[in-house]
Amino acid sequence: MSLFRNQWLCHPLTRSLFSKLLPRTYAAVFPSRPCLVWCHSLAHATTAPCSPDGVGQVVDNTFDASKMKVLKQKMELLGISLDNSCVPGQYHNLFCPKCKGGKLEERSLSFHIISDGEFAMWRCFRVDCGWVGQVFADDKELYGEGGANARSYGQIAEESLGLEPVGPKLVSYFKERLISEKTLNRNSVRQLSANKTVIAFTYKQNGLLVGCKFRTIDKRFWQGKGTDKILYGIDDIRNADEIIIVEGEIDKLSLEEAGFQNCVSVPGGAPGKVSLKDLPPIEKDTAFQYLWNCKEYLDKVDRIILATDNDLPGQALAEGLAKRLGRERCRLVHWPKKDEFDSYKDANEVLRYMGADALRRIVENAEPYTNAN
Numbered sequence: 198m199s200l201f202r203n204q205w206l207c208h209p210l211t212r213s214l215f216s217k218l219l220p221r222t223y224a225a226v227f228p229s230r231p232c233l234v235w236c237h238s239l240a241h242a243t244t245a246p247c248s249p250d251g252v253g254q255v256v257d258n259t260f261d262a263s264k265m266k267v268l269k270q271k272m273e274l275l276g277i278s279l280d281n282s283c284v285p286g287q288y289h290n291l292f293c294p295k296c297k298g299g300k301l302e303e304r305s306l307s308f309h310i311i312s313d314g315e316f317a318m319w320r321c322f323r324v325d326c327g328w329v330g331q332v333f334a335d336d337k338e339l340y341g342e343g344g345a346n347a348r349s350y351g352q353i354a355e356e357s358l359g360l361e362p363v364g365p366k367l368v369s370y371f372k373e374r375l376i377s378e379k380t381l382n383r384n385s386v387r388q389l390s391a392n393k394t395v396i397a398f399t400y401k402q403n404g405l406l407v408g409c410k411f412r413t414i415d416k417r418f419w420q421g422k423g424t425d426k427i428l429y430g431i432d433d434i435r436n437a438d439e440i441i442i443v444e445g446e447i448d449k450l451s452l453e454e455a456g457f458q459n460c461v462s463v464p465g466g467a468p469g470k471v472s473l474k475d476l477p478p479i480e481k482d483t484a485f486q487y488l489w490n491c492k493e494y495l496d497k498v499d500r501i502i503l504a505t506d507n508d509l510p511g512q513a514l515a516e517g518l519a520k521r522l523g524r525e526r527c528r529l530v531h532w533p534k535k536d537e538f539d540s541y542k543d544a545n546e547v548l549r550y551m552g553a554d555a556l557r558r559i560v561e562n563a564e565p566y567t568n569a570n
């Protein structure tokens with residue numbers, strides 16, 4: 198534990214948050230077992246040489262020392278210095294050259310060389326840094342910063358979680374909801390290989406798998422640990438001036454069918470009711486922690502369209518978001534009437550019954566949030 202002396206740990210109220218976040222960090226960099234709930238502990242982090250790549254379960258001790266030398270040289274170029282304790286197959290906590298471990302100078306960089314010494318990968322677990330990357334022990338390009346080059350790693354992570362591309366059953370499930378295969382693929386929607394009717398919404402950041410939410414066709418949900426801590430689709434709003442926030446992954450996919458990629462979904466649906474209390478301090482604002490974790494993305498945005506569900510929890514969610522994001526830059530979508538009594542419930546319902554063009558128009562006609570209430 199001493200290696201993980203972290204500013205959050207000094208704050209007893211945030212201890213549980215930290216313990217939730219940490220497995221996610223490890224899962225993202227080192228998914229080791231084909232289990233659905235990521236199961237790393239701190240003890241594993243420093244002592245257990247478990248297979249990180251889902252390929253070889255057997256630790257290969259015959260790795261080439263020359264590979265190690267190449268890795269070392271490449272790492273040094275990036276400012277990561279490896280001492281002799283850094284051996285393949287184990288996890289190490291090093292100083293991050295990007296953020297220097299923040300004020301507390303913590304060893305925030307989770308670093309791992311896979312057991313055959315082929316490549317090394319890392320992630321800084323400080324929220325405001327999050328540096329990720331990998332280097333290979335051959336003459337391939339130096340890989341850093343996540344991005345396209347991290348994708349090969351992402352595939353390995355998906356396999357080790359038991360995910361595979363969606364098959365005919367789920368493709369037709371989504372087709373009924375007017376969501377195309379193209380949209381499923383672009384958003385890396387997967388299925389469980391063990392049960393081909395379970396949808397896996399992959400949560401990615403910088404192209405790396407950082408969480409996963411599962412949903413059965415009959416609408417049961419569960420998720421990998423830590424998944425509820427970032428917005429779904431966060432990479433899609435990296436450079437956006439205007440973004441849309443919806444209440445579920447399928448609504449995000451629906452908006453993509455209407456031509457909007459600059460959309461994210463909250464990870465956990467809506468809270469039950471509007472809280473009339475003042476905002477809690479950030480570290481106690483657990484219900485909206487995902488928002489704070491994505492703050493650097495959201496701060497840059499000029500206009501935010503809230504397209505939550507047309508029911509009380511949906512309104513409560515919109516209110517909770519507007520309060521935190523600033524009402525003045527928020528707009529609210531009004532879902533149209535279905536008949537004399539009811540209105541459409543959400544983006545996917547509008548897509549199915551009114552079509553993509555109508556959905557697009559409705560979102561474009563969102564009204565300033567302050568006037569909406």
Ligand SMILES: [Zn+2]
Nearest residue numbers: 293296321326
């Ligand atoms: Zn860092």
